[in-house]
Amino acid sequence: MASKAGNPGGADTLEQKVQKTLGKLSPVEQRVARFFIERKETVLLGSAAQIASEAGSSDATVVRTAQALGFSGLASLRQSLLTELTGLPSPGRRLKRSLDQCGEDAAKALHHVISLHEEALLSLKEDETATRFAHAIDLLAGVRRRMVFGIGPSGLMASYAALQFNRIGLPTLPLTETGIGLADQMLWMEPGDGVLMMAYAPLYREVTVVLERAAELSVPVVLVSDSLGILVGDQVAEVVPVPRGRADHLAMHGATMVVLEAMILALAGRCRDEAFERLESFSEIRGAIDRDWLKRGVKKVKR
Numbered sequence: 001m002a003s004k005a006g007n008p009g010g011a012d013t014l015e016q017k018v019q020k021t022l023g024k025l026s027p028v029e030q031r032v033a034r035f036f037i038e039r040k041e042t043v044l045l046g047s048a049a050q051i052a053s054e055a056g057s058s059d060a061t062v063v064r065t066a067q068a069l070g071f072s073g074l075a076s077l078r079q080s081l082l083t084e085l086t087g088l089p090s091p092g093r094r095l096k097r098s099l100d101q102c103g104e105d106a107a108k109a110l111h112h113v114i115s116l117h118e119e120a121l122l123s124l125k126e127d128e129t130a131t132r133f134a135h136a137i138d139l140l141a142g143v144r145r146r147m148v149f150g151i152g153p154s155g156l157m158a159s160y161a162a163l164q165f166n167r168i169g170l171p172t173l174p175l176t177e178t179g180i181g182l183a184d185q186m187l188w189m190e191p192g193d194g195v196l197m198m199a200y201a202p203l204y205r206e207v208t209v210v211l212e213r214a215a216e217l218s219v220p221v222v223l224v225s226d227s228l229g230i231l232v233g234d235q236v237a238e239v240v241p242v243p244r245g246r247a248d249h250l251a252m253h254g255a256t257m258v259v260l261e262a263m264i265l266a267l268a269g270r271c272r273d274e275a276f277e278r279l280e281s282f283s284e285i286r287g288a289i290d291r292d293w294l295k296r297g298v299k300k301v302k303r
Helices: 014-024 027-038 040-045 048-055 059-068 074-085 091-102 106-124 127-141 153-167 181-186 205-216 229-235 254-270 272-289 291-295
Strands: 145-149 172-175 193-198 221-225 238-241
Touching: 014 027, 014 074, 027 040, 027 048, 027 059, 040 048, 040 074, 040 229, 040 238, 048 059, 059 074, 074 229, 091 106, 106 254, 127 193, 127 221, 127 238, 127 254, 145 153, 145 205, 153 172, 153 193, 153 254, 153 272, 172 181, 181 205, 193 205, 205 221, 205 229, 221 229, 229 238, 254 272
Parallel strands: 145 172, 145 193, 193 221, 221 238
Antiparallel strands: none
């Protein structure tokens, strides 16, 4: 019999292991075990201390719970979980799992998605995430030019980020093509640049090529991901962990957009005068194209 996606070799998934073992665990271990399956991105990217803090336990309990589930320790659990995530089910199956949770009622769908985004935004408030974010801003502000990588839905967000970075006076190019089309965009990568990458498991060839080229040119890479950091962490300068909803469910990009817009604001703060000048130039050019734009009372900002 063929193994199911996310269940290589027919072995139990993490969720199945938890279901089979839950009744044998102490109440605090049960809470940690549920955390393992509900917050997989944190389990993959967070330290044992961070997992313990968010799950309301101790480092020792996190490790003990992993062992009770049949793993040698937290590292073994992470490797198993990564194997599951890199064998993701099809988009149709992910949609089905999401619909099974929220049903067909429109109001329930709205509340379900809001609850997912609330969970994601709450995780972004963690001190470790804030520290990583601040380091990412240091890296992106310190380079001559930025390149923003994303393909598929992430490509649309990459184009948006590149547009907004350019508007505040930060030269930026999008890397959004797939296949050989990406080569034309990558021709412009040079020493002194930096890359903001949005990418997720599995590890696509385009991601590998961008990382290899960046390494050749000593170009720092900031990775925004909920699953890829454990695979390429030694090839990037910083990982900003941003959840995309619940594992094996329809991917949500709201938290990623929040991080991008926070980056726009934080970077504008690093180049305040340039940002004001560029936005004033933008208003003048837009007014030359659309005279009604000037009639709306657009005024220069007082710095």
